[in-house]
Amino acid sequence: MIEYDLSFEKQTLEVLEHNPNLAFTLIYDKYSKDLLHFVLSKVGDKKVSEDILQNVFSDFWSNKHKINKSIYGYLINSLKYQIFNYFRSEKVKAKYLIHLSVYLDEINKITPHKYLEAKEVMEHIEKLMEQLPKQCRRIFVMSRFEHKSNEEIALELNISKRTVENYITQALAFIRKKNISAYIALTFTV
Structure with missing residues (x-):
């Protein structure tokens, strides 16, 4: 995977303490290409791999003051x-799509009109959920679409x-404030 260089580690840890910007540049130059290659080999999508790598370096920068060993x-x-x-998120999306598909199939058996109505409501719910803060959306998906209890989520x-x-x-x-029919669907059907 990535070649470990003990002398680089020691020197860069010292630089990180006194000049974080320089240390970040050195670290990025040394590791980013190999890390991207590794992520790409696991994920298979260049855009997703670049996003993951950006998250890794963003996390590194946020926690640079805590890094003192390696x-x-x-x-x-x-x-x-x-x-x-990433894979957990993809799994949640797949479960959500299966849930939505089953829900829409059940509605479709009733009448085509009800199917279209339900589909519109679910599309609107998805758009509303995208507007929620990340943690709020995550917990809401776990509750309403993964059917986890509040205790399990906590x-x-x-x-x-x-x-x-x-x-x-x-x-x-x-959701209630933005669309009452979406609120009713999420409150009484899930």
């Missing part, structure tokens, strides 16, 4: 975490159950 180790762990999150995200409840309430209030 830059290489930090980048590799962050990269693995970002790839895992445990998985390492937050309190009350915080989960607040995010769900916030999402429903936002």
Whole structure:
């Protein structure tokens, strides 16, 4: 994968402490190409791979003051975490699409008019969900489309159950404010 260079690590850790901008440039120049190649081999999509790599370096920059042992180790762990999150996100999207497909098939059996109506509502819900803050949207998807309990969500995200409840309430209030039929669909059919 990436060649580990102990002397580079030691020197760059010292530079990171005194001149973070220079250290970041050195680290990016040394590791970005190999990291991108690795992500691309796992994900298979250049745009997604570039986004993942950007997240890794953004995370590195945000936490640069905490890194005191191994830059290489930090980048590799962050990269693995970002790839895992990508695949988990894709899995959630697939589950959501299956749920939506089943829901739309059931509606279609009733009448074509109801099918179109439900499809429009679900498309509107998707657009509304895109407007929610990232964490709020994530919790809402886990609750409404993955059918996880508030306790399961809290445990998985390492937050309190009350915080989960607040995010769900916030999402429903936002959707209700924007579109009452979408709110009714999410409140009573899920």
